[in-house]
Amino acid sequence: MLVDLYSKKIFNMSYQFAGSFQEAQDLTQDIFVKLHHALSKYDFGRNFTVWFLTLAKNHLIDEYRRTKWEKKQRDDFDEHIQSAAAADDPERGLVEEENRKMLWRGLNDLPNDMRMAIILKELQGKTYEEVAEILTLPVGTVKSRINRGRLQLAKILRNRKENAHDL
Amino acid sequence: MTCDKIEDLLAAYADAELGPDEWAAVERHLDACPDCAALLASLRTADASLSRFPEVEPPADLRETLYAIPARRRFRFGLDVLLRPSLQPAFAAAAVVLTLFTFYVFSPAKTQINKAINRQLHLGYSQVEKLYAKAGSLTDSLGGVADNVLVSLKKVNPLGKTDE
Numbered sequence: 001m002l003v004d005l006y007s008k009k010i011f012n013m014s015y016q017f018a019g020s021f022q023e024a025q026d027l028t029q030d031i032f033v034k035l036h037h038a039l040s041k042y043d044f045g046r047n048f049t050v051w052f053l054t055l056a057k058n059h060l061i062d063e064y065r066r067t068k069w070e071k072k073q074r075d076d077f078d079e080h081i082q083s084a085a086a087a088d089d090p091e092r093g094l095v096e097e098e099n100r101k102m103l104w105r106g107l108n109d110l111p112n113d114m115r116m117a118i119i120l121k122e123l124q125g126k127t128y129e130e131v132a133e134i135l136t137l138p139v140g141t142v143k144s145r146i147n148r149g150r151l152q153l154a155k156i157l158r159n160r161k162e163n164a165h166d167l
Numbered sequence: 168m169t170c171d172k173i174e175d176l177l178a179a180y181a182d183a184e185l186g187p188d189e190w191a192a193v194e195r196h197l198d199a200c201p202d203c204a205a206l207l208a209s210l211r212t213a214d215a216s217l218s219r220f221p222e223v224e225p226p227a228d229l230r231e232t233l234y235a236i237p238a239r240r241r242f243r244f245g246l247d248v249l250l251r252p253s254l255q256p257a258f259a260a261a262a263v264v265l266t267l268f269t270f271y272v273f274s275p276a277k278t279q280i281n282k283a284i285n286r287q288l289h290l291g292y293s294q295v296e297k298l299y300a301k302a303g304s305l306t307d308s309l310g311g312v313a314d315n316v317l318v319s320l321k322k323v324n325p326l327g328k329t330d331e
Contacts, residue, residue, distance in 0.1 A: 036236055161205075
């Protein structure tokens with residue numbers, strides 16, 4: 001039941017954060033093992049999705065600190081994302097695909113806390129309030145962090161366009 | 168307003184979350200600054216791309232692995248097994264043995280301890296030898312008694328008469 005509801009969401013969150021398809025599989029398994037250990041501690045007064053995403057976020061950040069993913073390259077904008085994009089948006093243009101490639105690589109340039117906030121808000125579709133609860137931060141801090149992340153990604157896109165014009 | 172200050176407000180401007188005064192100031196700046204206007208265009212493009220970022224389908228076997236996690240956990244050897252009260256005497260005994268062993272290994276009087284142990288072993292060994300010898304002589308005397316009994320029984324006439 002929980003696997004049906006959350007495996008895709010947790011896998012995508014792990015993939016977007018770590019940038020590696022293989023790593024995302026291992027992380028998803030680890031997160032579900034942690035979930036089974038922690039289920040008895042779940043407070044029924046809390047939103048389960050937010051609670052579970054908090055657990056997932058903690059594991060991803062802990063693993064990031066332990067293994068220092070920033071030293072590794074993200075997977076290329078590979079067939080996994082391209083085929084998913086083709087299914088979602090068959091009429092996408094080359095420009096749109098290029099933008100996605102740049103954003104995918106650009107996620108790696110963001111600090112881990114900013115990357116996590118962007119993933120939760122922009123890619124996982126959570127509200128500012130939910131992101132604040134998952135990150136255990138005030139809403140104002142979360143908004144500021146996400147806005148700075150968006151601006152950094154926008155600069156990456158702008159620089160790419162400028163470089164394309166120069167060529 | 169400087170470009171740095173406008174950058175700080177640009178995301179809020181794109182989300183239409185600025186007050187009227189700041190909104191007007193950003194509008195004026197954008198009209199006069201092509202760099203900031205280009206950055207706003209890139210911000211909107213990035214936002215649009217992020218909102219349409221596709222979800223990837225997890226590998227087919229991942230779900231099977233995830234379903235198996237509760238069963239795997241059930242058979243997993245956990246540290247809680249070691250905390251069972253029934254194992255506490257064994258842990259206490261192991262601690263005593265380990266303490267004595269450590270005392271023996273690191274004791275400065277190790278030679279004397281070895282001599283004392285040797286002496287006790289020899290004493291025990293000699294006592295065992297004595298006991299074994301005693302047991303041997305007892306067996307011999309029991310054998311002699313048994314022979315005498317057999318000879319006496321042979322001499323006894325079942326009708327109450329002796330051979331003489």
